[in-house]
Amino acid sequence: MARMGADAFGYTAELRIDRGLAQLLRLRVSQLNNCTYCLNLHYQAAREAGIPRAKIDTLTAWWETELHSEAEQAALRYAEALTRAADTDRDAAFQRFHDALAAHFSPEEMLEIVAVVVNMNVWTRIKLAEGAMPGPAD
Numbered sequence: 001m002a003r004m005g006a007d008a009f010g011y012t013a014e015l016r017i018d019r020g021l022a023q024l025l026r027l028r029v030s031q032l033n034n035c036t037y038c039l040n041l042h043y044q045a046a047r048e049a050g051i052p053r054a055k056i057d058t059l060t061a062w063w064e065t066e067l068h069s070e071a072e073q074a075a076l077r078y079a080e081a082l083t084r085a086a087d088t089d090r091d092a093a094f095q096r097f098h099d100a101l102a103a104h105f106s107p108e109e110m111l112e113i114v115a116v117v118v119n120m121n122v123w124t125r126i127k128l129a130e131g132a133m134p135g136p137a138d
Helices: 002-009 019-033 036-048 053-057 059-064 070-083 090-102 107-130
Strands: none
Touching: 019 036, 019 059, 019 070, 019 107, 036 053, 036 107, 053 059, 059 070, 070 090, 070 107, 090 107
């Protein structure tokens, strides 16, 4: 099942949402989950996707920069809330995050954002469970 999710929503999948945004979401989930294997893979993929270095280098504190569009900010907030669901007041926050996402994305695009984040959370946990260590970046 994880492999099917990767094929449908992984970093090589064809999506409606911007490829750079999808990669930022994957990288941010990898950061939140502290998966070294995933971090190594997705930092490299972000560079290859042409994401500006400043966006990559400051992603751990993206909200402190002015580098991201309002749409990217909404998607990053949603990804963080979904990844840290146990720490989020679901009644208040998830509706607010959903509404912010809906202001910038179609329902189909929103589903892709959710799927990218959920798929990435599955993969980080699989790799953590495997004890995967990062390979060379290049």
